[in-house]
Amino acid sequence: MTQGGALSYLVPLETRTRGVAVLDALAAMIESAGLTIGDRLPPEVSLAATLGVGRSTMREALNRWEGLGIIKRRQGDGTYLTARVQTSRGLVPTMVRLEGEALLRLMEVRRTLENDVVRKAVIAANPSQRAEIGRLCTLLLIEVDAGRPWRKADHAFHGAIYDASGNPMYGQILANLDHALERGGDSPFGADAFGLESFPIHRTLADAIVAEDVEGSVAAINAILDTVEDEVKAIVGGGLSGV
Structure with missing residues (x-):
């Protein structure tokens, strides 16, 4: 053509x-x-x-x-x-489905990086950094439970983990990845309600890092990512069978 x-x-x-x-x-x-x-x-x-x-x-x-x-x-x-483009067949708008598929591609990259950064953070973190990760997790969950905007607290929590890894490039790369994925102003993937089911697992992640539990920390970050991926798939699933 x-x-x-x-x-x-x-x-x-x-x-x-x-x-x-x-x-x-x-x-x-x-x-x-x-x-x-x-x-x-x-x-x-x-x-x-x-x-x-x-x-x-x-x-x-x-x-x-x-x-x-x-x-x-x-x-x-x-x-x-550079990616498949098909119109939606169901109730989900085409752009919502395309955003969701892009987010899933991004999360493939995030999973590799997040696994590595969490593993390094558990090994390298000093006592004060472990305490700060636990404190910031508590503050994050307070904001979430109160129904207040939580993104600033979430960034602070994950930023503390990136800092504890000993390699500041992790935080920069992950932040750039997130900023590169442009979402529409009315995108469900930018709403405060998106990803809420993953927050209880943040406590598990923080506790594992504080306890110097490498395997537990890696399992927790993967559980967080799995929960978010499942939510993305649930949102876009009505747009095209087989997504």
Whole structure:
């Protein structure tokens, strides 16, 4: 399928819609045109003109997909698909499912890094660092139990574990990974309710680190990640069978 041929699957949007409507139209085009990973998308200017939206709107939409790892821009060459794109068949919006799938890919990387950092933290942490990890976990769970915003406390808790590992690069890499995954303002994966079921296991993780229990700490971080992955799959599962 040529780039120009793919454009035939687009129709102008009725209004100069921003964001999700543009991305939904692009997802439908990719699926209908049979474009797959490694294929090049039509030029940005052609996409914008065919949908009847401004280039800035199209650029913003493609930036969001690039942040999700769905496309990759090659300067002077074009924009290429780097992940599967299919429209949803169920009740879950296409963009929610694509965000969820991107989050699952990110968590594969996180799991490798988190296992290593937790193992190193248990071995390298000094008594004051262990006490701080336990204290910050208590503060985190107080915020969660009170129904207050918890992200700052969560970052502090995990940051203490990264510091205890003795390698500050862990924290920087994991923070960059999280920031690289762009979520929409109405994304369920950015809501305070997302991931709540994992927080009781944070206590298990903190206690294992304090007790210098390597295997228990690794098991706890994997249990946390498993819980979050299960929640992601539950959210996106209605969008496409087999996810």
